[in-house]
Amino acid sequence: MKFFQPADFMRKKPIQRRSESTIDTILEASAQILDAEGEKGLNTNDIATRSGFSVGTLYQYFKNKDAIVQAMAEREVRLVNEKFDQLIKAEKNLTQEAAVRAVVRVLIEPFSKRPRARRAAMLFLAKRIDILVARKIVVEMSGRLFERMRYHVAFEGVPDKVRRAVLMSAVMGAIRGTLIDDPELITTQGFEDELVTLVLAYLAAPVRRGVAGEL
Template sequence: MRKSPTQARATQTVDAILEAATQILQSDGEERLTTNRIAERAGVSIGSLYQYFADKEAIVEAIAERERSKIVATIVKSLSEVEAADSESAVREVVRTLVGAFARRRRARRIVVMMMLRRWQNAPDKGADEVAQFLVSAAARGKSANARVMTPVAAFVLTRAMVGAIRAAVLENSPYLESQEFEDELVRLAILFEKN
């Protein structure tokens, strides 16, 4: 973002821009996403849009960052509410949150994911890093005698495997994404990973 909103009205303007861009992506696709259409749909002037965003890619990046922050916050909150000894419930909460985040507005989310992959193919996944760090600390608190130690490397592999499967389901527009079986398989993967 060019300029961070500091007042409530500026925050509302940025929110309106991001929501308008998401709606356009969902209804019309990436090819119809322009800064003029975004400004028109958001009810702001093009000058106001450019105060905060350099181009449509910056808007998509802001959408992705906002979603990442929401997902991580939801996962951290849900994990903190689950009993440490009940690892299956904790894993299910993480999986359900991740799948749920990607299942809503599927077309818009797929486009955002594809645009981000094109733009930052080699960039680290900050959201997965945050979840991995939380898994390491949560596992240390609720460690049982027969559980595998959740090292940073183990958490890295587990989170990337889970996020990779979800990302593939989004990009391939797979019908599995919203199925109970898909959630169950991801939970089984994580539980097997913890026990080995």
């Protein structure tokens, strides 16, 4: 599932495995720079140097550093969705709490491995990507996740449209806010536990008839 069309930010769409490897190396170099130096240290010359490619090679694929960070965001979202698919297919006999914890870990993982880099990337993107695009990412991610929940034995159906929107916004908002205010907290067990508590409490709350939307 693509959240940014390649034509929006890439000059050249990767077709061969070698091209994909080049892009992965460029994105990893960019993440390392963001991790070490933050947004101010990110520029195409340093990205090229760290990745081992020429600036010309860099510009074959990306028109500027904004495009590189957008590609980083797309890659992370794609990986999260792939893990959602694997999780729901593989883990059929979990309790509801274990299933929720597994999902929360999938959501946290992209940020907990390199929190400073993710924080810098998020702040960078927040200044440059339209809020409607960011909202679309959350909506499509939640739609994919809750569709998979429909078939999991730990859940009796899925929340309706309104409850899905509120729940996913709350979880992603907590992750986003913590990344901005105190990114190191993302790596703690306590943060994971609190998100699990939030989700379980919301799922257990009674539906107020006439308020929640239809599925």
